[in-house]
Amino acid sequence: MSLDPLVSLLAAIGMLLIGTLVNRKVSWLSRYNIPDPITGGLIFAVLSSLLLATADFRITFDQPIKPLFLLMFFSGVGLCADLRLLKRGGKALIIFLIVLLPFIVLQNIVGVSIAMLQDLHPIFGLVAGSITLVGGHGTGAAYAGRFAEVNNLQMVMDLTMTVATIGLIVGGIIGGPIAQFLINRYKLRSNAEASNEDHRFVEAPAPLGTVSTLGALAGIFTAVILGQWLADFFAGGTITIPGFLWCMLIGIAIRNLLPFAGVEFDDRAADLISNVSLSLFLVMTMMTLDLVEVALSAGPFLLIILAQVVLIFLYVVFVCFRFMGRDYEAAVTSAAFIGFNMGSTATAMANMQAITSRHGPAPTSNLIAPLAGAFFVDIMNAFVLTGMLALPFIGG
Template sequence: MSFDPLGSLLAAIGMLLIGTVVNRKIGFLSRYNIPDPITGGLIFAIIASLLLATADFRISFDQTIKPTFLLMFFSGIGLCADLRQLKRGGKALLIFLLVLLPFIVVQNTVGVGVARLLDLHPIFGLVAGSITLVGGHGTGAAYADRFAEINNLQMVMDLSMTIATVGLIVGGLIGGPIAQLLINRHKLRSSAEASAASHEFAETPAPISTTAVLGTLAGIFAALLAGQWLADQFSGSAITIPAFLWCMLIGIALRNLLPFAGLRFDDRAADLIANVCLSLFLVMTMMTLNLVEVALSAGPFMVIILVQIAASFLYVVFVCFRFMGKDYEAAVTSAAFIGFNMGSTATAMANMQAITAKHGPAPTSYLIVPLAGAFFVDIMNAFVLTGMLALPFIGG
């Protein structure tokens, strides 16, 4: 059974809506911030895999538009990145970024090292490293497309989605307990007043206008086209920068330079469009998974994940917590760090909410973690991965 482009898009939207409903109804999925497109796509993938295995009934989709959704997502992320906000984070944000950067290298080194011990291609170590754990489903899917095309690695997309989903759950499960361990061991307490945690707007913001959406779409398409052109121009260089990173960088440039010409984008429209594009990309990706093949091939990667959990625990306790100040804010930031680097920014925020609801507010943590997750981590991750892929024993 085959679907044309319009039918494929309609099916993706339908499963996305189903995933949203299921996540709202099942507490476990909501508690650990499992993305709606992942849930909806997995539901379809389970049904499709069962039909294929038991009745040899295959369902196929036209996914021609899927790569465009991914590039639009990263372009939109760039348009949301206001560099002026860097001043608000101050010293704490700088320290957090300095702690984060070497961890990305550590995570990839661990992944590649264990992959080599398991006699796997080193690139699979990166897939079970910062590509999916720091980068999440979107970055994992972007690199998986590249590895499948350039390196001819089979099942890399399916494995990327599987590992990213496992990381999302693990990040939500272990972040809170680790922070609680630090709080108990060092007898930490919140020093901030409860009012400091309140950041509600005094007035209801105006609704997003049609003009704002159209202007944002123009910016996204401009970043997408320019990013693709730059990727083509530099495709033959020694170090290849992925098209999605070019799109993000162009988006950042547009966001921060056009205001000098009197042109501004609506951040809410950019965020909305980016989220819609990522959701559609992910659900279309998940719907095509062959879960039987994934189950048969994912075993060794669970070993890598277990080692990654141990490495994250040690890094958080002995590096992140200490460098962030060894106080209550540092413990809350450590919980976010785990969620951030095993799952997503949403997982990090959920971890912080669980801790602060029990022990009191941590306003600095609530400021620096979203700022780092907005775009810094993606840029740092992309450049670290670009450097590691240039190593002859990995990408060669």
């Protein structure tokens, strides 16, 4: 049975709502920050696989709008990137980013090396590297579409979604224990006291209006149009910057140039549109997974993920923790570092919350982690991947 574009979109929205409901009811799904579209899409993929196996009944979708949702997501990320927030992070944020950059490179080197040892295409090493583990499902899907088209790699989208989901779970499982290991080993404790200011009355922000939402939508579409044009204009060069990265960079430019023209921008509208776009893209992608093929093909990736776990443990203990100050804040930041590099910003925040709820507040960590996750991690990851894909033995 084939569904037309409008029915396909309605089915995706329905499964997204079902995924949201299931995540609220099943505690361990919430604990490990499994995204709602992943849960909903996987439920559909399981049911469709069972129908195909038992009744030879296949459901196919017509989803011409799906690529647009992905570009809208990255454009929205750019529109939420207020560079003036750099001042708030200060020295700790700069150190965190300096520590983060070489790890992204190392993560890809490990992935590519083990992939080549298993006689896999090197690009699969990047898929089990920072494409999915740092970039998450959104970045993974963006690159997977390119790899399927340009490099003719089979099952790359399905495997990308699988690795990204495993990364979320692993990042949520190991972040807390590794931070706890550092706290116990060095006998660390929080020196921060909860401020009375945290309990003061804060006026609720004004609700989103039609004008602010339309303004964000106009900014997102502008970034999509200009980003696609720039991607086509610079296509065929020595280093090819993917279209979604151009969209994000245009979004950043729009967001940070508007204040000079006296235009105030409501980040909430862009963030809402961006999140909805990513959720719809992901649930559409997950609904078309061939789970049987994924199960048969995912074996070699488990070895790469195991190596990534060993790498991040060693890097956190001997590099991140030491450079961030070897104190309680550094241990909490290390938990966030694991969340960023094995799962997502949400995983990073959940890891920190688990530690601080037990051992006390870590105000510096709670400041720099959202700032880093807002856009710095994605930008750094994109440029590292662009450079690695330009290497002849990987992307050539």
